[in-house]
Amino acid sequence: MISDKMSGLVKNSSVIRAMFEEGKRLAGIYGAENVFDFSLGNPSVEPPVKIKEALLQILNEESPNLVHGYMNNSGYEDVRAAIAESINHNFGTLFHGENIIMTVGAAGGLNVILKTLLNPGDEVVVFAPFFGEYRNYVSNFDGQLIAVSPNTIDFQPNLVEFEHKLSPKTKAVIINTPNNPTGVVYSEKTIKELALILDKKQKEFRTSIYLISDEPYRELVYDGVEVPYLTKYYDNTIVGYSFSKSLSLPGERIGYLVIPSEVDDFEQMIQAANVANRILGYVNAPSLIQRAVAKCIDAKVDVEIYNRNRELLYNNLLEYGYECVKPQGAFYLFVKALEEDDKAFAGRAKEHNLLIVPGSAFGCPGYCRIVYCVDYNMIERSLPKFKKLAQEYGL
Numbered sequence: 001m002i003s004d005k006m007s008g009l010v011k012n013s014s015v016i017r018a019m020f021e022e023g024k025r026l027a028g029i030y031g032a033e034n035v036f037d038f039s040l041g042n043p044s045v046e047p048p049v050k051i052k053e054a055l056l057q058i059l060n061e062e063s064p065n066l067v068h069g070y071m072n073n074s075g076y077e078d079v080r081a082a083i084a085e086s087i088n089h090n091f092g093t094l095f096h097g098e099n100i101i102m103t104v105g106a107a108g109g110l111n112v113i114l115k116t117l118l119n120p121g122d123e124v125v126v127f128a129p130f131f132g133e134y135r136n137y138v139s140n141f142d143g144q145l146i147a148v149s150p151n152t153i154d155f156q157p158n159l160v161e162f163e164h165k166l167s168p169k170t171k172a173v174i175i176n177t178p179n180n181p182t183g184v185v186y187s188e189k190t191i192k193e194l195a196l197i198l199d200k201k202q203k204e205f206r207t208s209i210y211l212i213s214d215e216p217y218r219e220l221v222y223d224g225v226e227v228p229y230l231t232k233y234y235d236n237t238i239v240g241y242s243f244s245k246s247l248s249l250p251g252e253r254i255g256y257l258v259i260p261s262e263v264d265d266f267e268q269m270i271q272a273a274n275v276a277n278r279i280l281g282y283v284n285a286p287s288l289i290q291r292a293v294a295k296c297i298d299a300k301v302d303v304e305i306y307n308r309n310r311e312l313l314y315n316n317l318l319e320y321g322y323e324c325v326k327p328q329g330a331f332y333l334f335v336k337a338l339e340e341d342d343k344a345f346a347g348r349a350k351e352h353n354l355l356i357v358p359g360s361a362f363g364c365p366g367y368c369r370i371v372y373c374v375d376y377n378m379i380e381r382s383l384p385k386f387k388k389l390a391q392e393y394g395l
Helices: 004-011 015-030 049-061 064-068 077-091 105-117 133-139 159-165 188-205 266-279 287-295 303-320 342-350 376-392
Strands: 100-103 123-127 144-148 170-176 210-214 237-242 255-258 332-336 367-371
Touching: 049 287, 064 287, 077 100, 077 255, 077 287, 100 105, 100 266, 105 133, 105 170, 105 210, 105 237, 105 255, 105 266, 123 133, 123 159, 133 144, 144 159, 159 188, 170 188, 188 210, 303 332, 303 376, 342 367, 342 376
Parallel strands: 123 144, 123 170, 170 210, 210 237
Antiparallel strands: 100 255, 237 255, 332 367
């Protein structure tokens, strides 16, 4: 028999993944061209050509024992140094290779740092709407997830409620900007106010509260928007990054943690994160792709492709009567459901072969997430379906 904890997780498995599987089922019935799957944030833009070139160069020129062998649990020293140098160049920071731990994507990195930090019963605060897997990541280490209610006016964090929800049990705060599922970028004003609150509460509680910045969408921004680099605003900040979206490499599972020297108990933190990386079973991040991303550290995907999709979908949905805050980054629209029950609305959408994810999965009922990292032509074909759905609700 599986554990009671896993029984619950199986029963309440990811809504997003379930919708993705449903899309494949419907495609088998109606044909893939007649199913409009907006459920999974799986990048449609190809990786930069430099990635393939780097992989071939590494395989042809470097020692197989180096390319495919074990290394320090933190990752290759030269890879970590290259990443630190790139961050310093881009954001004016002063990191070294010792501040970087290579991880199995951002998800692996978040689990490593939560394993490092949490005692049973410790609280981790998140801002709704939030990536639903945070619930499981915190639960993995017997922490308690504390959600701050959404600010549905502009989806900047609700800092008044946030301050009241911090307690002596608060060990960490997770933020995600650009945000999944809203696409909103948290402003510098918001970040400064959040940092002031955390500093005040650390002094009041005489504890360390770590700000974990989950940043897989950092490079996916539009209209000249800038994303603040959070270590510059609050000393106890840890950054989790992934190349899954910036280089269209989600299946390669490669990312890193930035643990600044300024964080409380830095030496112990680095040692513990290395141990966590090993005992969680990752051992180290994948070796070949570590070496490849180091050679392509400043490469980028063509964000204009996503921007074109964003404009097409956003402008047409507004024309049909839907309500949505225009995303500044990532590749998601967070649209107000056309009835109170977002799950029922997603069900109605599925009757038109439109696969969207209820906002309840992100801690924000009454909305639905629509992914636009899809084929442009699919969006065009889907528009009559979105229009007909709106008309059914009297828009």
